[in-house]
Amino acid sequence: MTRNAPAVDRNWESADLRSHIRAIPNFPKPGITYRDITPVLLDPLALCAAVDGLAAYAASLEVDCVLAAEARGFILGAALARALGVGFVPARKPGKLPHATVSARYALEYGHDELQIHSDAIGEAARVLVHDDLLATGGTARALCDLVSGRGGVVAGCAFLVELSYLGGRAALVPHPVHALVDFASE
Numbered sequence: 001m002t003r004n005a006p007a008v009d010r011n012w013e014s015a016d017l018r019s020h021i022r023a024i025p026n027f028p029k030p031g032i033t034y035r036d037i038t039p040v041l042l043d044p045l046a047l048c049a050a051v052d053g054l055a056a057y058a059a060s061l062e063v064d065c066v067l068a069a070e071a072r073g074f075i076l077g078a079a080l081a082r083a084l085g086v087g088f089v090p091a092r093k094p095g096k097l098p099h100a101t102v103s104a105r106y107a108l109e110y111g112h113d114e115l116q117i118h119s120d121a122i123g124e125a126a127r128v129l130v131h132d133d134l135l136a137t138g139g140t141a142r143a144l145c146d147l148v149s150g151r152g153g154v155v156a157g158c159a160f161l162v163e164l165s166y167l168g169g170r171a172a173l174v175p176h177p178v179h180a181l182v183d184f185a186s187e
Contacts, residue, residue: 015045015046015049015050015053017040017046017049017050017053017161017181017182018182020037020039020040020043020046021035021036021037021039021040021162021182022035022036022039023035023036024036033187035134035162035164035184037072037133037161037162040161047079050161050181051076051079051080051083052083053181054080054083054131054161054179054181055080055083055084057157057159057179058080058084058156058157058159059084061127061129061156061157062127062156063084063086063127063128063157064086064087064123064126064127064128065086065087065088065089065121065122065126065128065129066078066080066084066086066087066089066128066129066131067089067091067117067121067122067128067129067131067144067147067148068080068088068089068091068130068131068132068144069091069115069131069132069140069141069143069144070090070092070093070096070115072132072133072134073091073131073132073133074090075133076131076161077090077131077132080129080131080159084129086129089117089118089121089122089128090117091115091116091117091143091144091147092115092116092117093113093114093115093116094114094116096116097116097117097118099118099119099120100118100119100120101117101118101119102116102117102119102150103115103116104116104143104144104146104147104150105143106140106142106143107137107139113139113140114143115140115143115144115147117147117151119151121151122147122148122151122153123151123153124151124152124153125152125153125154126148126151126152126153126154127153127154127156128148128153128154128155128156129156129157129158129159130145130155130157130158130159130176131159131160132144132160133160133161133162134160134161134162134163134164135158135160135163135164135169135170135173135180136164136167136169137167137168137169137172138167138169138170138171138172138173139169139172141158141169141172142172142173144158145158145173145176155176156177157176157177157178157179158173158176158177158178158179159178159179159180160179160180161180161181161182162180162181162182162183162184163178163180163183163184164183164184164187165183165184165185166184166185166186166187
């Protein structure tokens with residue numbers, strides 16, 4: 001059985017993405033408020049608005065690919081790459097990619113982690129849009145930027161669905177341009 005696709009309002013600015021992002025207190029540990037984007041993904045209008053909004057920001061950046069972090073960054077990152085007509089580079093946890101890799105280790109607001117990309121995924125002077133679902137302290141996005149520059153690429157910009165600006169993550173991304181569709185200025 002096939003369903004008719006809903007009519008989608010392509011004016012992403014009219015969507016209330018903030019109302020689709022729920023706060024989960026004390027997850028993954030006490031004192032952390034987790035911003036859950038799954039309601040955005042569940043609503044076809046909100047999902048379309050998220051991808052369209054990010055693509056509107058990136059359209060003038062002339063990127064060659066979108067680099068996104070495992071796992072939630074993959075969801076919008078691949079759709080964003082498709083919307084822009086460019087390739088997608090997944091940054092994965094160690095041991096998940098089958099070919100030769102390069103790594104970047106980074107600090108989270110609640111620990112440390114590492115991301116890897118295939119060593120041949122980003123070419124010299126490639127213009128890359130760094131994407132993740134959320135910008136908090138900037139550790140993950142900084143690691144993505146380091147992976148790009150370490151391969152000789154250029155970070156054309158950084159795009160996020162959500163920014164927790166009270167955590168100051170933009171400072172970790174200087175001098176790269178940063179854009180977020182929804183900002184939470186306080187917890």
